[in-house]
Amino acid sequence: MEEVKLVAKRELIIVGGGPAGMAAAISAHENGVKNILLIERDQYLGGILNQCVHTGFGINYFKEILTGPEYADRFIKKVRNIPEIEISLKSIAVSLTAGKTITFLKPGRLETVKAKAVIMATGCREKTREMVHIQGTRPAGIFSAGLAQKLINIEGLLPGKEVVVVGSGDIGLIMARRFILEGAKVKAIIEIQKETRGLLRNMVQCVEDFNVPVYFNHKISRIFGKDRVEKVSVIKVGDNFNEIFGSLFEIQCDTILMSVGLIPENELIEMAGVRMGENKTSVPGIFVCGNSFKIYDIVDAVTEDSMLTGKRAAEYIKNL
Amino acid sequence: MKIYDVAIIGAGVTGTSIARELARYKLDIALLEKEEELAFGVSKSNSGIIHPGTQNPPGSTKGRLCVQGNILIRKISKELNIDFKETGELIVAFNEEEIGELLGLKKEAETLGVPGLKIVDKAWLRQNESNLNTDAVAGLYAPTAGIISPYRLVYGLAENAVTNGVEIFTETKVDNIIYSKPDFEILTSKGLFRSRYVINSAGLFADEISRMLGIDDFKIKPRKGEEFILDKKKENLTHHLIFPLPSKTSKGVLIIKTADGNPMIGPTAEDVEGKEDFSTSDSGLNKVLSYAKRLIPSINDKDIIAYFAGLRPVAGDDFIIRHEDNVPGFINVAGIQSPGLTASPAIALLVCDILKKNGLVFKRKSIFHAHRKKTAHLFQIPFSKAKKLIKKDPSYGDIVCRCEMVSAKEIKDAVAQGAKTMDGVKFRTRAQAGRCHGSFCTTRIMKILAEGRKLPITGITKRGKGSEIVKEDRNHLRGVKF
Numbered sequence: 183m184e185e186v187k188l189v190a191k192r193e194l195i196i197v198g199g200g201p202a203g204m205a206a207a208i209s210a211h212e213n214g215v216k217n218i219l220l221i222e223r224d225q226y227l228g229g230i231l232n233q234c235v236h237t238g239f240g241i242n243y244f245k246e247i248l249t250g251p252e253y254a255d256r257f258i259k260k261v262r263n264i265p266e267i268e269i270s271l272k273s274i275a276v277s278l279t280a281g282k283t284i285t286f287l288k289p290g291r292l293e294t295v296k297a298k299a300v301i302m303a304t305g306c307r308e309k310t311r312e313m314v315h316i317q318g319t320r321p322a323g324i325f326s327a328g329l330a331q332k333l334i335n336i337e338g339l340l341p342g343k344e345v346v347v348v349g350s351g352d353i354g355l356i357m358a359r360r361f362i363l364e365g366a367k368v369k370a371i372i373e374i375q376k377e378t379r380g381l382l383r384n385m386v387q388c389v390e391d392f393n394v395p396v397y398f399n400h401k402i403s404r405i406f407g408k409d410r411v412e413k414v415s416v417i418k419v420g421d422n423f424n425e426i427f428g429s430l431f432e433i434q435c436d437t438i439l440m441s442v443g444l445i446p447e448n449e450l451i452e453m454a455g456v457r458m459g460e461n462k463t464s465v466p467g468i469f470v471c472g473n474s475f476k477i478y479d480i481v482d483a484v485t486e487d488s489m490l491t492g493k494r495a496a497e498y499i500k501n502l
Numbered sequence: 503m504k505i506y507d508v509a510i511i512g513a514g515v516t517g518t519s520i521a522r523e524l525a526r527y528k529l530d531i532a533l534l535e536k537e538e539e540l541a542f543g544v545s546k547s548n549s550g551i552i553h554p555g556t557q558n559p560p561g562s563t564k565g566r567l568c569v570q571g572n573i574l575i576r577k578i579s580k581e582l583n584i585d586f587k588e589t590g591e592l593i594v595a596f597n598e599e600e601i602g603e604l605l606g607l608k609k610e611a612e613t614l615g616v617p618g619l620k621i622v623d624k625a626w627l628r629q630n631e632s633n634l635n636t637d638a639v640a641g642l643y644a645p646t647a648g649i650i651s652p653y654r655l656v657y658g659l660a661e662n663a664v665t666n667g668v669e670i671f672t673e674t675k676v677d678n679i680i681y682s683k684p685d686f687e688i689l690t691s692k693g694l695f696r697s698r699y700v701i702n703s704a705g706l707f708a709d710e711i712s713r714m715l716g717i718d719d720f721k722i723k724p725r726k727g728e729e730f731i732l733d734k735k736k737e738n739l740t741h742h743l744i745f746p747l748p749s750k751t752s753k754g755v756l757i758i759k760t761a762d763g764n765p766m767i768g769p770t771a772e773d774v775e776g777k778e779d780f781s782t783s784d785s786g787l788n789k790v791l792s793y794a795k796r797l798i799p800s801i802n803d804k805d806i807i808a809y810f811a812g813l814r815p816v817a818g819d820d821f822i823i824r825h826e827d828n829v830p831g832f833i834n835v836a837g838i839q840s841p842g843l844t845a846s847p848a849i850a851l852l853v854c855d856i857l858k859k860n861g862l863v864f865k866r867k868s869i870f871h872a873h874r875k876k877t878a879h880l881f882q883i884p885f886s887k888a889k890k891l892i893k894k895d896p897s898y899g900d901i902v903c904r905c906e907m908v909s910a911k912e913i914k915d916a917v918a919q920g921a922k923t924m925d926g927v928k929f930r931t932r933a934q935a936g937r938c939h940g941s942f943c944t945t946r947i948m949k950i951l952a953e954g955r956k957l958p959i960t961g962i963t964k965r966g967k968g969s970e971i972v973k974e975d976r977n978h979l980r981g982v983k984f
Contacts, residue, residue: 223904274901277885285885287909290896292889310939312808317783320810322964322971326941337945338977338984339959364976408778409968436973449735449937 190296193217193499195284197275197450198303200229201481202472202488204257206301207267209492215499216266219295221273221286227261228254229305230328231481233335236356238383242482253481278302278450280465298502299467299495302451303488306444306473308353311405314442316348318405321412327353327441331360340364342437346414347371348402350378350385352479354441359388368394369433372416374401374423379443381479402438403430411436444477461494469495506532506669507862509688509697511676511711512704514545515652515846516838518659520701523850524857525666528865532695533660533668534688536675536707538966539926541656544705545843546929547780547812548652549729549758549766553841554591554644555616556607557748564821565614567845567852572646574847579650582658583876589759591647591743592622592631594797595640603747604642611644618645633739633798647743651761652843653929654877661919662874666867671695672922673966676704679714681829699831699862701853706777706815708836715829720822720836724777724813725751727769728786729758731808732801733937734906737763744797753840755793757801762906762932763881767794767801769812780811807937814839823849825856833857877915881907881932902950903943905936913947917954925965927951944971959984 194215196203199222207220226232231239234250241247244256261267273288278300285294308326325333325341331353333339343366347354350373358368371389376398378385389396403417403425418429448458448470457464458475471484471491478484508524510517513535521533537543552575558565579586595601601621608619622641627634664670674692679700688695704711709722732739744757752771760766770786787809794801817837826832833856835849842849858864880888880898892899897911908931916930924940927933927947934940934947948962948971955961963969977984 223901272900274904276907287888287892287899287901287907289900290892291899292885292892294885307938308941310807310941312806312939313804315784315787315803315806315809317781317787319781322969326939329941329944332945333972337959338975338980338982339972340974340976341972343973404781409964409966410970452735 190282190298192219192295192297194219194299194301194495195295195297196220196301196303197278197284198222198229198305198472198474199224199227199269199271200303200305200472201231201254201257201484202305202474203301203303204261205485205488206303206471206492206495208257208260208264209489210301210496211264211266213493213496215496218267219270219297220261220267221270221275221284223272223274225272227258227269227271233328233332235335236360239481242480243485275450278454278456280454280456280468282467298499299469301469301471301491301495302448302474303470303472304447304450304474306446306477308440309443309445311438311440316402316405319407321405321407321410323407323411323436324405324438324440327351327357327439330357330439334360334364340366343367344369344435345437345439346433346435347439347441349373349440349442350380350396351441351443352380352384354439355380355384355388357439357441358394359392362392362394369435370394370416371396372400372402373398374419375399405438411438414438444473446474446476448474467498503694503696504530505685506530506695506697508532508699508701508857509534509686509695510701510703512543512702512708513540513656513660513670513672514543514703514705515541515548515656515659515843516835516849517701517703518656518663519846519850520703520835520853521668522659522663522666523854525663525668526866526870528867531668532697533663533670534674534676534690534695535670535672536691538673538922538963539920540660540670540672541653541929542925542965544813544815545652545656547727547729547810548843549756549769550649550652550760550843551743551758552586552648552650553844554611554646555614556593556611556619556642556644557753558610558614558841559819560610560613562820563823564841564845567821567848568841569615570848571841571845575650575844578847579655581872582655582662582874584650584654584658585761585882586648586650587761588646588648589742590643590645591745592627592641592643593745593747594634594638595747596637597639600747601640604640608642616644616646619643631740631742631744633800634744635797635799649743649759649761650843654761655843657919657930658874662871665871665874676711679711681715681832686831699833699857701833701835703835703838705838706813708815708834709817712834712836715826715832717826717829717832717834720817722815722817722836724774724779725816725839726772726774726779726811726813728782728790728811729766729768729809730787730790730806732765732767732805733807734763736765736805739765739798739801746793746797755790757794757797762935764807767791774813777813780813782809782811786811808935808939821845821849823852823856825860830860877919879912879931880909902946903931903933903936905938906932908933910950913950914954917951921951922955923963923965924948924951924971
């Protein structure tokens with residue numbers, strides 16, 4: 183890392199233009215911050231909401247039932263109407279320092295900017311098959327539920343026709359329904375825990391209403407298939423996740439969706455040596471909000487908490 | 503019909519090394535590969551270690567070629583602009599008895615000509631490898647050990663071979679070879695090839711190729727190795743390659759530094775039946791973790807971001823590199839397991855010698871293009887350099903793979919240089935190789951591949967036919983073209 187001596191050009195830099203980053207930006211502005219840079223790695227604001235075409239967003243915050251893109255759109259319009267918020271799209275932060283400098287890349291530019299305060303709202307990523315160590319082969323046809331969602335909803339591509347969902351996280355449940363609506367067959371949801379880790383409403387609306395077989399206390403024992411997924415073997419587990427002898431069975435499928443949990447994406451914070459605590463980090467003036475702080479079940483809560491973070495950042499800047 | 507001077511079967515590191523060496527001479531060379539891309543066989547799961555020559559029996563061919571190769575690879579990697587890093591290695595002893603074994607290894611290696619070896623004590627280990635188990639009492643330090651990316655080496659060799667006139671045919675599986683004096687007829691899935699000499703560097707399938715010409719005195723027995731890749735955050739876990747004392751069948755479970763930064767732990771060594779059994783197992787993971795933790799106790803299974811299994815093509819204890827006098831013009835280069843990557847440049851020279859001795863006339867080309875332009879990888883360079891690159895070409899700033907910082911420009915370059923599959927892009931650029939495993943960048947890479955290869959999006963595969971990523975393009979249903 184090259185040390186750059188810089189003067190603070192911005193009052194506040196927000197990394198991430200999803201629901202958390204946008205709420206923080208709006209709230210910081212409402213609380214008096216005048217010079218905000220919002221950087222977003224994708225080509226549009228809204229983050230992962232853009233691929234969540236199902237409904238259920240906004241029930242708490244707007245008292246309305248919205249789709250993901252609709253929910254995002256309300257904030258995108260608001261952010262875009264605030265001239266004091268400069269938005270930089272296709273911009274990916276590659277470094278954060280405890281001195282509150284952010285280095286980011288975008289087409290044609292690499293820039294290092296210093297600010298009085300930084301809010302990290304970089305979201306989360308899905309746990310992969312590798313992280314839960316499923317033995318077997320590594321063929322095509324294994325997707326994180328979120329990637330499958332993007333392929334279907336954004337790109338118009340059908341990843342597979344006979345699907346097994348691993349884990350009962352919300353995205354997995356929602357994608358089970360989505361695959362069925364696309365004419366694919368969802369052969370099973372395999373959940374190692376006793377009960378679902380998703381929201382009850384998703385269990386009802388996505389699983390029960392569509393008669394998807396769910397196997398609680400079961401896990402995938404092995405993935406088969408040389409080039410493309412051909413089948414999985416499934417085994418029942420006991421209370422300590424111990425495999426129960428004699429319970430092994432196989433399911434033919436061409437696709438496996440992984441929905442086994444989310445991890446806050448806070449590598450930059452970690453690399454800067456910044457530790458995270460409740461409401462603040464170990465470095466005054468560096469804040470974290472949204473799913474990069476902790477994993478939320480619903481976006482409405484992300485918005486509310488991130489509004490608070492924006493306010494705190496504004497107060498910090500005011501008191502400098 | 504064109505009659506080649508030399509046909510090489512198998513485009514792993516052995517085949518491509520031989521091809522590039524032969525390309526210095528006025529010869530017509532065909533390199534045949536059954537997979538969709540090069541290095542997709544044994545080479546892709548190589549650990550990437552350039553061995554110093556230790557852990558080989560003194561009289562062995564592989565020991566001799568390893569020591570030579572360790573020297574030769576330095577020049578080759580410079581010419582091809584592929585990063586080689588001399589990290590040095592440590593073979594670690596945990597008690598007095600093992601120190602005795604270290605001394606034995608040192609003596610054997612010195613007989614082979616391995617330079618710079620020294621026994622280091624506990625204090626040295628503390629100072630130079632702070633994460634090493636404090637129970638380690640001594641180490642054999644070999645300064646000439648190093649690391650290289652095995653696939654980038656193969657792609658560099660192949661690219662340079664092509665620049666110098668070698669013809670490469672992929673998806674070309676050899677079905678039969680007939681020796682019809684004075685040349686060979688090679689029947690493949692892409693038609694007939696004729697060649698005066700045939701070199702068999704077919705890795706796991708070298709015994710099957712050899713059998714086609716009646717030579718069946720060796721059998722390739724696959725020995726599986728499972729390897730586990732750690733997050734790049736752990737790049738500085740160790741400063742050297744760390745080895746335990748070797749066993750009879752392998753060099754043991756190692757802590758490997760890689761050219762890409764991610765440390766790797768493994769491999770296992772297990773004789774298996776199938777030549778296509780690349781599955782990984784819970785038992786393999788547990789074995790590797792427990793052995794790795796014995797060396798570096800702080801290793802945590804949460805740091806594992808990827809894993810894979812490779813098969814070593816074992817044909818007895820040593821390499822088989824020989825002209826088959828019963829079939830004049832046929833050369834077997836088989837059983838090239840560890841230290842095959844290190845030995846590959848020396849193997850290539852040896853094969854040239856064998857060809858010469860058996861009548862092939864070597865005339866140097868007036869011009870041999872030894873050098874290959876460097877492929878820039880953002881993850882390998884400081885920001886100041888990245889800034890210059892982005893200024894020159896804006897698409898270096900257009901990041902596709904966020905975990906490994908790979909730009910659209912690098913992916914387009916990889917496609918232009920021959921990547922045809924998602925794995926091919928991954929091996930060349932590291933895109934999809936990081937902690938999210940392609941969850942975020944798969945769609946973008948598919949689009950770049952489809953555009954560069956002029957393929958429909960449904961034709962994009964993970965590693966060749968049958969491994970298509972998506973089953974259907976449904977955009978026509980909504981009246982849109984993908």
